[in-house]
Amino acid sequence: MARFLSEDWTPMNRALAIALTLSLALVASVEADTKKYGTPLTLKDTTKVSAIFAAPATFDGKRVRLEGSIVGVCEERGCWIALSSDQEFQSIRFKVDDGVIVFPLSIKGRTAVIEGVVSVQEVSVKAQIEAGEHEAREHGTTFDASKVKGPRTVIMVKGEGAEVF
Amino acid sequence: MNWRRLNNLLHRDIGYVAVGLTLAYAISGLAVNHKADWNPNYRIEKTAGQIEPIGARDRETVTAEALRKLQLTEPPRSAFRPDPETIRLFYEHATYSIDLPSGAVVVESSRPRPVLYEFNQLHLNTPKGAWTIIADAYAVALIVLSLTGMFVLKGRHGISGRGAWLVGAGVLVPVMYWFAFVGTP
Structure with missing residues (x-):
């Protein structure tokens, strides 16, 4: 320990430092290629x-x-993705806890398999307006609150896990 | 080797090793602190365009007609119709959103901000796995740096002199802020 910390670094010390750095870089590069997110x-x-949608x-x-x-x-936190349905004009949101999974924008358009628990909620007018305004801010657009007609x-x-192909 | 020399050697060498991570975490910290004002991860651009209206009804025909009118030769990863009047074509770094009756097109392109995207992902521990161990080791290193840092100098510039006042001031900043502006939950 004292020798490692000493002023004169031996070739062995240098080799150890380089090996440590390279192994960390290798671990990072292997993980960057994964297309599995969260739990299996x-x-x-x-x-x-x-x-x-037919029987929520x-x-x-x-x-x-x-x-x-x-x-x-x-776009803000990568905390949800929307999946297209097998029927036109339908999509469903897959929400994960913030930070547990961070989906990159680059996966848009790819196929995903996800697993989680279905949640059916009645959303009030106020909550819809807040969500719409938030989304509009995120996209740099405007939100027309008058379009919200009722709950x-x-x-x-x-969920906690997804695979992207 | 006496304890202060060992303390200073540890402070020096751990400090050297921590430079890269400290810069990454600090720069990312500045970026994500202001995420209400900008997207720290992606540069997102929208451009508007116009093509002839598309009259087709089924998705395959609409997609083919849209590609022809947009003069796109590469097929999209996928296409989606959120409603009967809209189609979205997804490419790796761009999404074309077309209003079929009017032919209005919005192209949204998104690209990760170079370096900052990587810093942010590491800062927020997106990779998980082995990076958790590295980030934990870095956190321990910061603790060691802060503790050894107090004992680098001795005398009136050390922890028994001005050091004590500055350490106290540094501790008081978060404590006072918490009680003044946040309070108990």
Whole structure:
């Protein structure tokens, strides 16, 4: 220890420092290539997104595995992705706790398999306006609060794991 | 080797090793502190364009017609219609959003900010796994640096003199701020 800290570094000291740096860089580069996010998926059967929209109450609180194209990614924190449904004009949001998974914007358009628990919530007018204004700020656009006509049922999946292909 | 010399050698060498990580964490800290004002990770640009309206109905035909009118030769990763009047075409760094009846196009391109994106991901421990160990080791190194730093000098410039006042002031800043502006939950 004292010798390592001494003024005169031996070739062995230099080699150790270089080896440590290279091994850390290697670990970092291997991890950067992974396309799995969060905890491993456990379910084998895939549920259709359209089935959840057809009968939300049936799926509320149930764990599901979904597959679809990524049609939206949280620009601010990477804390959600939107998956396209098997039916047109439908998508479902997959929300993760902030910081647990950070989805990069570059995965937009790719296919994802996700797993989580379906959440069906009635969203008040006030909450819709707040969310709309927040999203508009994020996208640098404006939000027309007059378009909110009443409470809305929001279906999302809250989870901890995803695979992106 | 007496304890102060060992203290100073540890402070010096751990300090050298910590330079890179300290700069990465500090620069990222400045960037994410102000995320209400800007996106610290991505440079996002939107450009508006115009093509002839698209009259087709099914997604495949709409996509083909949009690609032809936008003069895009590369097929998108995927296409999505959030509503009957809109189609979105997804590419790696760009999304084309087309209003079919009017032909209005918005192209949103997003690219990670060079270096800052990587600093932010490491700062927020996005990679998890082994990086957690490295970040923990760095945190321990900072603790060692702060403790050994107090004992580098002896005498009136050391911890028994002006050092005590400055350490006290540094401790008081977060404590006073908390009680003055945050308070108990």
